[in-house]
Amino acid sequence: MSVLLAADVSVAQNVGFYIxxxxxxxxxxxxxxxxxxxxxxxxxxxxxxxxxxxxILAAAEFxxxxxxxxxxxxxxxxxxxxxxxxxxxxxxxxDLNNRYWGAAIPVALMLLVVLAWAILDAFDDQTMPDxxxxxxxxxxxxxxxxxxxxxxxxxxxxxxAAAVGAIVLARKD
Amino acid sequence: MYAVNYLLLGAVLFSIGVYGVIARRNAxxxxxxxxxxxxxxxxxxxxxxxxxxxxxxxxxxxxVIGVAAAEVGVGLAMVLLVYRNxxxxxxxxxxxxxx
Numbered sequence: 355m356s357v358l359l360a361a362d363v364s365v366a367q368n369v370g371f372y373i374x375x376x377x378x379x380x381x382x383x384x385x386x387x388x389x390x391x392x393x394x395x396x397x398x399x400x401x402x403x404x405x406x407x408x409x410i411l412a413a414a415e416f417x418x419x420x421x422x423x424x425x426x427x428x429x430x431x432x433x434x435x436x437x438x439x440x441x442x443x444x445x446x447x448x449d450l451n452n453r454y455w456g457a458a459i460p461v462a463l464m465l466l467v468v469l470a471w472a473i474l475d476a477f478d479d480q481t482m483p484d485x486x487x488x489x490x491x492x493x494x495x496x497x498x499x500x501x502x503x504x505x506x507x508x509x510x511x512x513x514x515a516a517a518v519g520a521i522v523l524a525r526k527d
Numbered sequence: 528m529y530a531v532n533y534l535l536l537g538a539v540l541f542s543i544g545v546y547g548v549i550a551r552r553n554a555x556x557x558x559x560x561x562x563x564x565x566x567x568x569x570x571x572x573x574x575x576x577x578x579x580x581x582x583x584x585x586x587x588x589x590x591v592i593g594v595a596a597a598e599v600g601v602g603l604a605m606v607l608l609v610y611r612n613x614x615x616x617x618x619x620x621x622x623x624x625x626x
Contacts, residue, residue: 367528375536382540382563386547391555398559401540405566412533412577414585417592421569424592429562429599436555436603440610450553452619458549466542473534480530482577489582497586509593516597523604 364484371411378404389446395433402426413485416494533574540567554606554616558599565595 381400388394402425409418452458498506540563547560569588576584610616 364528368532371528371532375532378536379539379543382543385559385563386543386550386556391553394556394559398562401563402566405570408533408536408570409573409588412573414573414576414588417569417573417585417588420589420592424596425562425566429596432599432603433555433559436558436606439607440555440616447553449617450556451550452552455550458546461549462542462546465545466538469538469541470535473531473538477530477534480578482528482530482533482574483580485577489585493582494586494589497582498589501583502586502590505590509590513593513597516601520600520604523601524607 367411371408374404374407374411378408389448389450391437391441391447391450392434395430395437398433399426399430402430412482413487413489415488416491530574530578533570537567537570537574540564540570552617552619554609554618555603557618558602558606561602562595562599565591 378401381397381404384397385394385401388397402421406418406421406426409415409421544560544563544567547563548557551557551560569591572584572588572591574584576582576588606616609621613620
């Protein structure tokens, strides 16, 4: 796979992808290995912002903006509130892992090997078409409000139920 | 751009998330690892939407983002409830339902 040398592949797009991907993989490692819960949350911001950047690189700019709004904006604030409400002391903590955390390494490695083998077997040397500009948001709106209208309504009810349920669970009665 | 770029990055993020779910004992960190897994899946959806030149993958990603937001809200409320009752959110101590 001479990825950077192929004639039908945009070099700038690939270089941008690899820079973002390296930052994301390192951030993901820090999320699962940091000894400080707040640091883990801040590394998660790197990963989520990188995912948003890759959406924009794949011409899905509305999804990318939604990712920043929902994940980097709302979900991270929820996480930080969760950390603050459930922890007495901030700072380095030594017992964030299970006793048998070492068993998770071969599980994750075997999963990665199987997934990578399947992906390379199915999609090796298959190039993506050049997107040729951003995806029009109108097309997404047309699809949401016509083909997948029922899932959209169901999602509305899920969000309503989740909001009410979270209030009921978390309030002090 | 090669399609395997996005798909392999999704696989790596997915595996790291699975490692975090298994290895972590802090409930908030487990929820963060679940977010890693969901984002890896979303990355694959966008890559497939670009490969097939359709828009269904992007719409599906929007739904997944919405469901993930609901999941985080309810999950953190449950973690908060566990902390209020147990003064601890270590998942390996929640063994009352073990037979």
